[in-house]
Amino acid sequence: MGETILNHYSDNAKAVIYNGSCLDFVCSLPDRRIKLIVTSPPYNIGKSYEKKTRLSEYYKEQEKIIDECVRILADDGSICWQVGNFVSNGEIVPLDILLFPIFQKHKLKLRNRIIWSFGHGLHASKRFSGRYETILWFTKNNEYTFNLDPVRIPQKYPNKKHFKGAKTGEFSCNPLGKNPSDIWDIPNVKNNHIEKTIHPCQFPIELVERLILSMTDEKDIVFDPFLGVGSTTAAALKNNRVGIGCETIREYYDIALERAKAAMEGSLQTRPINKPIYDPNNPKQTLDFEKTLQIQKSIAQRSLFAEGA
Numbered sequence: 001m002g003e004t005i006l007n008h009y010s011d012n013a014k015a016v017i018y019n020g021s022c023l024d025f026v027c028s029l030p031d032r033r034i035k036l037i038v039t040s041p042p043y044n045i046g047k048s049y050e051k052k053t054r055l056s057e058y059y060k061e062q063e064k065i066i067d068e069c070v071r072i073l074a075d076d077g078s079i080c081w082q083v084g085n086f087v088s089n090g091e092i093v094p095l096d097i098l099l100f101p102i103f104q105k106h107k108l109k110l111r112n113r114i115i116w117s118f119g120h121g122l123h124a125s126k127r128f129s130g131r132y133e134t135i136l137w138f139t140k141n142n143e144y145t146f147n148l149d150p151v152r153i154p155q156k157y158p159n160k161k162h163f164k165g166a167k168t169g170e171f172s173c174n175p176l177g178k179n180p181s182d183i184w185d186i187p188n189v190k191n192n193h194i195e196k197t198i199h200p201c202q203f204p205i206e207l208v209e210r211l212i213l214s215m216t217d218e219k220d221i222v223f224d225p226f227l228g229v230g231s232t233t234a235a236a237l238k239n240n241r242v243g244i245g246c247e248t249i250r251e252y253y254d255i256a257l258e259r260a261k262a263a264m265e266g267s268l269q270t271r272p273i274n275k276p277i278y279d280p281n282n283p284k285q286t287l288d289f290e291k292t293l294q295i296q297k298s299i300a301q302r303s304l305f306a307e308g309a
């Protein structure tokens, strides 16, 4: 039963994927049980899956779902709202700035405004082409889950050691890797991306994975109210978390189900987390990266043994 993909929340579910509006579904979720809510809502820019409305209307709709998300969020949980710009006549309104007061109203605490940068998108002619979006990461309280080690990235010089002073000979940087910072350069899902489906704007799995691995523990519940083709539930299931999500469009919902099943079976195709972006001027970089990872792993293992862990 725990393996089944259900339409209604139950305590032993591994995944709940609902074909319908998140506002209808969210009322069925109990208070303060969800560890992480991560989503990319519609941007109100007239994509195939949305109807463009006045910004004030859009704000009200977003407010309704954010209010409910705060109700269902665990006391040590996090909300990550990933948005770009609303665009009208070439004029932009950054949606994170628009929506920020809703989170403030609930006294949520902003931990990071993560810049997600990527290389591909529309080419603007009367302004600079947009190549980033943001993730607002809020916690409900000051005590919250944050696991840095699973999301550390390779050090540039993993073998570097102190050459003078009391620590001479010891590694001068954390052998487990460095903090990935609040600027994330992760390729967006375009046509040649291994995860590409029919959805026009899906999350890269590695983007959600970094949030899930750092802000939840195994078996925690992750909810995405605007699920699309299920990148969030797939990333949750791949990492032994419970994935819950809602999607109104039947075609996307069906793909989300397929991807959830693949994630459970271990056959989901994903771009590996932290893989370097291809640089035609430095094609050897991927090999160097693999080497760095290996060095880092062996150093980390040595240091773990040394600590008797």
Ligand SMILES: C[S@@+](CC[C@H](N)C(=O)[O-])C[C@H]1O[C@@H](n2cnc3c(N)ncnc32)[C@H](O)[C@@H]1O
Binding pocket: 020, 021, 022, 023, 039, 040, 041, 042, 043, 049, 050, 199, 201, 202, 203, 204, 225, 226, 227, 228, 229, 230, 231, 232, 246, 247, 248, 249, 252
């Ligand atoms: C920006 S896309 C999310 C894509 C998703 N992150 C992924 O990786 O596939 C927003 C999605 O929300 C869906 N949607 C719009 N209004 C909705 C609602 N009220 N309830 C649930 N889903 C909705 C749209 O159909 C669209 O697929």
